Amino acid sequence: MGSIKTWAWVHKWSSLVCTVFMLLLCLTGLPLIFGHEIGHLLGDEVEPPTMAADTPLASMDAVIASAKARYPNDVVQYVFKEPDESTFWFVSLGKTPLDQDNKFLMIDSRTAKILNEPKFDEGFMHVMLRLHVDLFAGLPGMLFLGLMGFLMVIAVVSGVILYAPFMRRIAFGEIRKNRAAKLKRLDTHNFLGVVTLVWVFVVGLTGVVNAWSELVVNYWQADQMAEMVAPYKDLPPPTRFASIQAGIDVAKKVEPDLNLAFIAFPGTAFSTQHHYGIFMNGNSPLTARLYKPVLIDAQTAELTDSREIPWYMTAFLISQPLHFGDYGGMTLKVIWAILDILTIIVLWTGLMLWWKKRNQDVPDIETQIRLSEAY
Amino acid sequence: MVTHLFMRNKNLKQIFKWPIVLGVLTLFGLIIALLEDGVLESISLVALSIPIIVIIYFYYRN
Numbered sequence: 001m002g003s004i005k006t007w008a009w010v011h012k013w014s015s016l017v018c019t020v021f022m023l024l025l026c027l028t029g030l031p032l033i034f035g036h037e038i039g040h041l042l043g044d045e046v047e048p049p050t051m052a053a054d055t056p057l058a059s060m061d062a063v064i065a066s067a068k069a070r071y072p073n074d075v076v077q078y079v080f081k082e083p084d085e086s087t088f089w090f091v092s093l094g095k096t097p098l099d100q101d102n103k104f105l106m107i108d109s110r111t112a113k114i115l116n117e118p119k120f121d122e123g124f125m126h127v128m129l130r131l132h133v134d135l136f137a138g139l140p141g142m143l144f145l146g147l148m149g150f151l152m153v154i155a156v157v158s159g160v161i162l163y164a165p166f167m168r169r170i171a172f173g174e175i176r177k178n179r180a181a182k183l184k185r186l187d188t189h190n191f192l193g194v195v196t197l198v199w200v201f202v203v204g205l206t207g208v209v210n211a212w213s214e215l216v217v218n219y220w221q222a223d224q225m226a227e228m229v230a231p232y233k234d235l236p237p238p239t240r241f242a243s244i245q246a247g248i249d250v251a252k253k254v255e256p257d258l259n260l261a262f263i264a265f266p267g268t269a270f271s272t273q274h275h276y277g278i279f280m281n282g283n284s285p286l287t288a289r290l291y292k293p294v295l296i297d298a299q300t301a302e303l304t305d306s307r308e309i310p311w312y313m314t315a316f317l318i319s320q321p322l323h324f325g326d327y328g329g330m331t332l333k334v335i336w337a338i339l340d341i342l343t344i345i346v347l348w349t350g351l352m353l354w355w356k357k358r359n360q361d362v363p364d365i366e367t368q369i370r371l372s373e374a375y
Numbered sequence: 376m377v378t379h380l381f382m383r384n385k386n387l388k389q390i391f392k393w394p395i396v397l398g399v400l401t402l403f404g405l406i407i408a409l410l411e412d413g414v415l416e417s418i419s420l421v422a423l424s425i426p427i428i429v430i431i432y433f434y435y436r437n
Contacts, residue, residue: 163390163394164387164390164391167385167390168384168385168390169384169385172390172392172393172394172433173393173429173432173433174433175433175434188434191430191433191434192430194394195394195397195426195429195430196426196430197394197398198397198398198401198402198405199401199405199423199426202401202402202405284409284410284411284412285408285409285410285411285412285416286409286410318409321409322405322409327408327409328408328416328419328420329416331420332408332420332423335420335423335424335427338427339427342427342430
């Protein structure tokens with residue numbers, strides 16, 4: 001197992017490097033857990049009108065026509081929806097299919113009327129999101145936070161190994177509150193740390209996986225998408241486009257048991273110049289995230305190809321709910337928030353344990369353990 | 376309270392028994408809730424709550 005001294009060194013330095021960033025991630029993550037609810041409270045979200053549940057949906061062509069009527073000079077990039085919500089679509093538009101400076105429209109799925117123009121790229125929640133995802137630094141920021149997450153995983157593993165010698169003589173859950181403050185801090189750190197361990201490990205590791213999302217999607221495009229659309233490689237981009245509703249109907253014939261999750265229009269990251277990328281999903285919390293891509297020829301609305309997503313996309317898609325905690329209703333969100341706060345306490349007590357003794361002549365770790373037992 | 380001075384050193388099994396039980400409960404809850412929306416989800420939410428209840432109980436007893 002290596003000497004305790006080595007593990008103490010690993011725990012100290014892996015923690016010290018990542019703690020400030022982990023505190024930032026925990027603090028910004030807290031409002032993000034309740035992003036949807038906060039949006040409602042701030043009045044940013046508009047409720048679609050109530051209609052009978054069996055009101056037929058408008059054709060997707062009409063939805064797109066509404067969006068194009070609002071922004072005639074822009075191209076449609078994506079159509080997507082909220083999970084478990086079928087009364088409205090979000091449509092994103094930009095100057096080009098890959099334009100990052102895009103606009104969003106919320107469109108009623110039954111009447112094809114524009115309900116709202118949400119600003120996803122400004123306000124408090126946007127700042128929280130960017131600080132949490134990439135520190136406003138794009139891909140390098142994401143990869144940097146991914147690296148910090150990896151250090152945290154090392155800190156967790158070394159922390160578990162150090163837990164044993166500190167617990168030789170005290171009972172599980174014992175917090176020595178009536179003696180020195182540092183003992184209370186030490187026991188709190190160890191107890192909360194070991195009980196929240198698996199959650200922190202899972203959320204940390206899935207966060208690291210998410211940090212690689214852009215690269216994973218790029219690889220998937222170069223790998224599988226390129227294979228699926230190889231026959232189109234040398235063709236000029238189409239100038240006339242078939243009905244998107246016709247394309248959706250074809251996709252539903254290919255995957256009759258699945259629902260429409262989102263549409264990527266030609267030229268975006270999830271389609272090609274020649275295709276509508278129609279992404280279908282299932283109903284359970286898991287299958288709702290495991291998208292099945294159906295590529296439809298954008299000129300003829302005929303099927304080009306449809307295949308299972310590869311393992312690395314599956315791993316990435318499964319890691320999302322495990323990081324966000326958005327798959328078990330409000331109860332799971334509250335559990336996520338409490339565990340997040342407990343993690344902040346573990347980070348804080350750990351930082352304080354180091355801070356208070358940074359200027360002292362600190363005995364080596366084995367003496368420290370003995371001293372902590374002798375109190 | 377100095378009972379720990381007279382306590383014999385615990386072995387690894389004793390030290391890690393409860394952390395492992397709570398860790399398995401957490402893992403079970405995290406994964407099972409992904410699979411289904413119904414009864415299994417409620418069971419996994421209970422499993423995920425237990426570590427939190429354990430923390431609050433031990434921290435505030437006495």
